[in-house]
Amino acid sequence: MGGCFSDVKGGKQAVGGAHHQERPINRDADSNDAVELFNRSRGVFPLHTSLELSLSATNLLDRDIMSKSDPMVVVYVKKGHGKLEELGRTEVILNSLNPVWIEKITVSYQFEVVQPLIFHIYDVDTKYHNVNVKTLKLEDQEFLGEGSCVLSEIVTKQSRRLTLNLHNRSGRRGLRNFGTLTVHAEETMASKSVVEIKFHCSQLENKDLFSKSDPFLRVSRIVESGGSVPICKTEVVDNNLNPIWKPLSLSMQQFGSKDNPLVIECFDFNSNGNHVLIGKLQKSVADLERLYKERSGVNFVVPSSHGHEKVSKGQLFVDQFNEKQQFSFLDYISSGFELNFMVAVDFTGKQCVVFSKCLSFPMYLHDLILNFLTASNGNPQQHDSLHYIDPYGRLNSYQQAIMEVGEVIQFYDADKRFPAWGFGGRTAGGPVSHCFNLDGTATGFEVEGVQGIMTAYASALHNVSLSGPTLFGPVVNRAAEIAGNSLFHNNNKYYVLLIITDGILTDLQETTDALVRASDLPLSILVVGVGSADFKQMEILDADNGQRLSSSTGRVATRDIVQFVPMREVQSGRISAVQSLLEELPGQFLSYMRCRDIMPLTDRAAQSSAPQL
């Protein structure tokens, strides 16, 4: 009965390899299980890279009487509540005020979170030398200085090196010169090489009774203990003894070196999970490359019951073998690629008041209609409106979304000038506009910094009356135009449009058309839903279920550029919904760059041809 209820289709998908540039979630206990589950159910795994920090310092304070200080660094990351969590410690360097530490601190770089780092330097007393640094009690050591920065500051520099001025614990330097600390970040990935291999087989043995085998391949790496660890598997090809699979991507990190032996097994898929082995063989990546060049096949072997192996007629061929460099998101960013942030705020609200009063609808119908027409934005002066600006400073949902997303992205935007628009509102008694400048001016559509967006938003609430209907089309088109136009100058800018909305789209098809047109541009769209409306439509736009958006002209979206999160779903978690929005962003960025073979800037100098668009 196993076949009836299990996810057979899911079981037939290709798994693993370097294909998606995704790694399993490896967060600490602080992370929110609900958000993780939410993300995993959408098939989204966070992009986080392991970085190694190398530290060195100059002009440290001299605390020792007879000799110089013996410094050591402890690195912390500041968590949500100001709590400091220790990431690691360097070794102790003897007798130096300009130490260069060897021990590297590993930190997991997460794009979607602001990661403030704190560095404390201590002079370790002689009696603690030869003791494992981890056991040192810091209160017993002499404090030499503190430095702080945000992790994104380091990675967005081309040299990935940042020098901090040290100060004392209270943040002040006073008259003393505490020296400087230099932090250098490197990714721990062994190599950026990725090999893309396309396999096909011929004359496989038939293991199914009434039809043919449904074969798939599984590639494993042999480990020192003698066993094997699976790296990836292909998708299942139904009912075929001469299957051709989609190409597999293997990163050098996964297979080690090109001469490491890999085990390739061919199974017949059974929906009850008991896949039957058709044959297996052992080849290294270098062997596979040779098979490709010679265009020859290699036979599978089948372990027989007598203990020795039988050579089968089934053969494996390598149709394609591509070795290429796969750059990570950080490679692009530190080489000068930028993310440009744009915001659009929903100013729709009760617009049918006059209409329904004129027609003297009964009160309850009146309320029904208003509720239907995105009434949750309501009157911004009232407490229950989503646009209510609290005089005590508590941020409303719109402000929260702007702050959280803006704070992270602003590091990646060089000039910190953000286009900001409103839609669905009526400015200065004019007609309803579906894309008006948030700062109220006719000419400037850009504001300075996240603070500029907040100011423009607050003032817009005074000058713009909420109206309707809710249309994303014009704002998406405007953002797409900006993204497209930037390609005339260079192609190292990627645009991110944040749309904050409280309600239901009036014209889903028009929005879909605009999104399909924008899907081939360097643009990603994050939609945050605030309030309590039913956002089922938005989930269609999100297209995470695999259904590509389809426009009214027959064109289908090239890629999924929309990510939607309702703000209320993760209200009390320490990781906000907005962070889960931003997790998909590096992946969308990479998919755009990679399919056009756009490489990080420093590598282009080596190429003679003009950059492709």
Place this chain on the structure above:
Amino acid sequence: MTSRHVEITVISAENLQSNRKPFKKNSFVTVRTDAAVSTSKLYRTAETDCEGSGPRWNEKIEVELPAQARNLILEVQCKNGARTIGAASIPVSDFIGGWVPENYLHFLSYRLRDERGVRNGIINISVRMKVPEGLMSTYARKVTSGFATTSSQTKVGYPAVENSGVATGVPLNWNSYPRVQY
């Protein structure tokens, strides 16, 4: 009227069906324009086997695009050319004009419809206009500031190549443009 040249890479197709069952046989794709000119040519890719989810041709074809052409017509044909599994009509305006530079590499996907007009899968292609040397950045536009609502409407056809100095514009297909413009 001169013709332009466009490089089309027919990449792959997915979710093709034949007689309500997944289509697994060899197939090829023909490309032509809808210009009613006697010089209108028919191009085709090589045949390819069907992979896991659909055929993958990955073949680049250089197509001559007459000035009057409004659409490119792509048809996925069964091995012996007897049947059209699915066809798609691609408006030329989807890769000419728009907000991007002329020689932009467009990755596009379209719904295929079979002979009876029923939907049958999706075809993935990439398209790049061939631009004559020296005319590349003629259309560099500044990002329009001003009322964000007035998006640049100046859609231009072909660059002024002829000696007469007159720009030959091609009226573009506006079906794909939004109805509501502010």
